[in-house]
Amino acid sequence: MSPTTTAEAVAPEAGTAPVLELAGVTKTYRVKQGMFSAAKPLNALGGVSLKIHRKDVLGLVGESGCGKSTLAKILLGLEAPTSGQVLIDGREVTARERTVLARRIQPIFQDPYSSLNPRKCIEDIIALPLVVHKIGDSASRAKSVARMLDLVGLPQRVLRGYPNQLSGGQRQRVAIARALVMNPEIVICDEPTSALDVSVQSQILNLLGDLREELGLTYLFISHNLAVVEHLATRVAVMYLGKIVEEAPASELFAGPRHPYTKALLESVLTPDPNLSVPDTHLGAAYPNPIDPPSGCHFHPRCAKVMDICKTTPPPHVAGPQGHVDCHLHAAPAR
């Protein structure tokens, strides 16, 4: 089958099958720590399985360096997994078909300042994906670009302007327009609002919500801001040292976090309540070195509920009807 047919082949019963699936995806980088030491493996992703359904907003949260962006890059075809599969509509995407991914999955990155080429005018920036994938002629491209500007709420007069003439929020709108011009089904947002002022952040979040309704988009939404994730996500996956340690519908996860790490993350959310002080998350200082991960449950040196077994044995994968949690606390009692 040629890549193009794959791109157009949308299963009719797609409503139930996950539009995007990761099955046991690992990614290992080889890194050198000192000048003379041999390269050591760094498991950025240690076997990630995830399903994203159409129109879902999957919030992906976890501390810096846990592997969120690595996962995004694999989904975008920018990096190849070391092992495991990426499936679209239940069909594996092979290395050769990576360009297919680009047509159906588009990114919006964190920094609206560095992600736009400063020497290109806005029209060229938004049209670039069409040019790269040789879609349409210049007239039809111009039409698409104009439509995108309307969609993201930018005036047509910015077309001939350059990124440095726009505000941070406007630049992020340009980045959204550039992502949507390809008519993707899935949009990967890697910290899309963390570089923006609060007043601008809310506009972008509203826009992302509207576009999802209007265009039936599916999002993978990576963010450090759990209040934002609670606001936007339908499901949440919590990542720690390259593994998804808990996954659940957003309402469930925020109402009743099960993994001790999820609990600690939620406790560190600072709601604007002047009657409360800064909470103690009991997490200790150190996020572990991914080159030398702790034995057993990777989270055990920081866990408030640690037991003896956690130090030696990796936690079980405890699946429930709505998600899963990887933790010895939730293992079925031995009989």
Place this chain on the structure above:
Amino acid sequence: MSEPVLKVDNLTIDIPMAQGTLHAVRGIDFELKRGETLCIVGESGSGKSLTSLAIMGLLSKKMRCNAARLDFSGIDLRKQSPRAMRALRGDRMAMIFQEPMTSLNPAYTIGDQLMEALQLHRPVGRAEARARAIELLGKVGITAAESRLSQYPHQLSGGLRQRVMIAMALMCEPELIIADEPTTALDVTIQAQILRLLADLQREMNMAMILVTHDLGVVARIADKVVVMYAGEVVEKGSAREIFENPRHPYTRGLLRCIPVPGKTKPGEHLGSIPGIVPSLIGKVEGCAFRSRCDVAEAACASDVPVRRTGEDHMYRCIHEVQAGAPS
């Protein structure tokens, strides 16, 4: 003991630019006592960092800084020579920046830099300075402090570096500490830890602290007093409780509507927003700078705007007498 440590009165900062003068800070006032935490919030570019730098005497020479009063513990900062300011900085007043690498020298060990911070201002020997460095590293929650002394900044994670910065700022037990977005680049978990640490140390050492941030959650949890800046002006000022429970200025009220609050805003529903962008402050600035984005603006907003006071220490700048109550 209730004499303010810091008194800022009508501070203005002008920056000459090719296109004209940028009026970056336009007449701001506030004061701060020992043991108090003041948070400065506002849009990026509203003048928060320049205000901090002005107090520390760190503005670049091309900028013009004026004030009716800029007093620190009875010292008129306007009249201090650069040399006198250097003696104050790191001793009686200290600053923590967002990016720790702006203050840490990559070529020197943590230990050397911490010890120098003390020995620059105090006639102490190496052994004593070293003991103090270890003490402070312990205070900021760094384990195995002694072994860290020989490490270089790049060998530490972002959270650890920020802790080292805090330790360095506290070496001489300053009376005033200014932290400019100290946790913005950090994980939420580390952010909570660092803020808790700052709050604890501030209490323990009875320091005055200015914390610059755009995170309203941080402000609510840590501030005694809040200054809301917009386009170089203080548009509202008051106790943290007043600002969050009875915000009066349309900008403050708008900001509070923009943030999702777990358990309060409904998931998926539209958040409030403040359309438009901050106006240019180059050339003459008249009237309320917020008027291009304000949903209750009127013609009168283009001329002088009155300062209103409600109760003790709560002021705002608006033509309207805004009624109390949290924004809906």
